[in-house]
Amino acid sequence: MFASSFRRFILTGLTLLAIGAAPPPSAPLVLAAASLQESLDAAADAWARAGHPRPVISFAASSALARQIEAGAPADLFVSADEEWMDALATKRLVAAGTRADLVGNRLVVVEPAGRHTAIPLNGARLARVLGGGPLAMADPDSVPAGEYGKAALEKLGAWTTIAPHVVRAENVRAALALVERGAAPFGIVYLTDAKASSRVRVAGVFPAASHPPIVYPVARLTRSTNPQAEGFRRFLLSSAGRAVFARFGFTAPRR
Template structure:
């Protein structure tokens, strides 16, 4: 028995040493892991086309990577409903946010309004301002051309435009003179390229395009209030929504022509 005790003791000592080394290595790995920076949480945001410049700038201030996808609000909402991988949405009409909410596609109690807007009538830089708008004046300014605006049912800017034209009793006549587009930026482009003499867009759009000028600012009470609702679809999206409410983000919205 005695002859075997020394090797056994040596083995036990070696086992204890190996156990101590494993424990030490584990502690080193834990320390190194804790010292590493937190893994970035990239966020994908679907946003109304009119928010392009403002959200691009806001995204640059966000601590993680942001992928922005711009289109008309109706198109974006339907893409989310079809399973598109978005973490948050920023739309141009509350109806589309409510449409998503009714389908259980956004996180409860995350919908918030992040900005407001104003509808304006635009034309070429050399076009004459139109202080008073009615059917005859608009038809004269069109001079056989078309009025560019977002699609009346799927694009919020088009919905507001229709409400305004109905408000001034011009819809029945002008509805046959429209060039309706998939998003408000496409309507802006038609006027900027002189493919349409007049367009109805947001003031923030007009500010972003030097090839157009505002011919008439439309009163806020001539259509439903223009609000931009945002909502989270994932927890990552919730973090981005909080960023949209910071003073820095609000200042950027204001700089680009949006109301707080």
């Protein structure tokens, strides 16, 4: 009887030691568009306060992140600033089936350094005269979503041909914003949420929503993901609590 009790004691102790030594759940890795920096960090903080491992987030242009995923980056979630790059990954079966969803929307604006007060006429020739007078900072209009939206808007308004030679192409929308903040460019085209995140620029004009394709940020879990925390965080982002975090930073409901 004593031997049996002793064995139970030893087994219980070993079990408790095993539980105590078990590593905590690993944090999911999220690759996200640069324009989501403050909002997604805030969402990750909220998720962590609920007792979950705080996601590790890497921010860059959606195009660069999509190429990293194609090259085998061991990420769990991808949040793109447009649908094109998510489509490209889905075509290659790199997006887990049934996990793609529209997260938020945004607006496109012209910014200038704080302290200036230029009135931006958002129509053809007049717009071209104002923005074509000096460097215009934009994310790369041939590959980065913010730049592609900006180019589409300028084409729609009849100003792209005149302005194009003066465009300074940045690697992502935050790099374009930084050029205006430093005074290296008198104007820039960024998202409204980027402008709200900086005290060193002001919004000089808001592009009509109809002048460019709808700005939609899709989120999805990646096929290679094996982290059980990833799906929970994805669902949190899409929940009312998650969307409320993005709304605080100026993001809108996704528009179709």
